[in-house]
Amino acid sequence: MNETPAGDYSPEEFLICTVARLLDDASVRHVAVGAASPIPGSAALLLRAANGDRPRVSLIHGKATNPFTDGAREIFDCAGQGRIDVFFLGGVQIDGEANINLVGTGEYPNVDKRFPGSFGSAFMYFVVPRVILFRPEHSRRVFVPKVDFVSAPGWSPPDVRRPGGPKFLVTELCVMTFDASRRRFRLESVTPGHTLEEVRDNTGFDFDVAENAGETPPPEADRLELLRLRVGSEIADTYPEFARRVFGAAA
């Protein structure tokens, strides 16, 4: 088991508890988690464990946690109908208008550095009402003035049907909200031990700051315990390497 003393926590545990708080809302009935997202997946499972049985959590690359029986298309059909309330996306680059790039840096198609690709982002970003952008690395390499390739745009003109979009951004340094009508991020809280200046220095775009912006709360003791005792082994079904590293858990 985890050797971290009580009151202390790892950066992963801090992020998991931070993300879980953003899901804790009565309108969130179903959280879906896509490829390569162990921290968001753990956050959703943590909230479910804390609340008893809400929200429904679907980890699409898992087995015990994957409810879909109609192949890889079902999650998208489900999302298109509004049956998924929260989804997570990341980005090699993210800009100030919440455009995300999962394809590569440099001039497309002859990119300098190629990344795996856009996955389902170009669809999910439009249809899921509460998309949480999750990108731990907070640097000017990631948070750029303008992305080199738009895998999915952060906002759309009125003649494009778009019930969904970005609502939050979570990084190792801060939590921000996104206002699609103003096409701007707003800083809501800063990770303990870090400062607003540090966030500005490491962000390549301008953003607003909430009047009451303070520190992001540390993990709640009861949730930390739940995380270590229960969620670690649950997430191991989908992310065995992550579970071993962070929780010392086996599938």
Next chain:
Amino acid sequence: MTPTTVDALAEQIPDGALLALPPAYGYVPTALIHALIRRGARDLRLLCVPIGGIAVDLLIGAGCVAEVEAAAVSLAEAGPAPAFTRAVEQGRVRMRDTTCPAVHSALQATEKGVPFMPLGGVIGSDIERHRDDWRVVDDPMDAGGGRILLVPAIQPDFALIHGVVADRDGNVWIGRRREMVTMAHAAKTTLATVERMQDESLLADEASAAATLPGLYMGGIAEAPRGALPQGLADHYAPDAAAIADYARMAKTEDGFRSYLEAHVLAPAADAAAHVLASAADAAE
């Protein structure tokens, strides 16, 4: 349907063919991919349904591929797909970027015999801007949808899949991984490797029939026990994470990739065993 060998299946696939391949979490026909590399296939066009893994990376690194259409290619927890990354950065394969539901929709159009399918979202992305085969139109039904994307139907020449079991009529049990059903419905024909053959019809029992791909779509079947490895196969075996991690490490260099190919693909004991079993099944017919 008389089962054949994995290498004979690979011989049915001509250079330049458009192949639909299942994702890493599906049932990946790794043994057949190895056989395609051994036969020296060239100029293949790959449609990843909707993302590619180690099988796609191997085909690209071995020089079999001219073009890839995928929503992503990666080795998941083992990191980036090294041969794919190298080939795209060096411009050695043509990459057609797409997004997961666009692949599914394009295959569903072919399933239904219609020329295109509308899809929500996507408008305003650079994926759409770079796809000259896609169209954005005003909602023709005036149903309040605004502008909408149309993606053309895709008909692969072959769908390549791995199944758990096939019967003598060529029906193949694929469990809940139903993207393989869509692939088979849309492709001109499907080539399947399976863990084993059985005499009893999979359609005789309602529970197995519901998860079975009918033989009418099949162009060839070969037995390949543990034929998805190093990818996993649902309840039957787990992915070999250590082998995939080894590949991820070795394939970072061209030399390392060649070493992996020589050790695991070009002279593979496991694949050779699969051929012997398939031949025995042929002899028993």
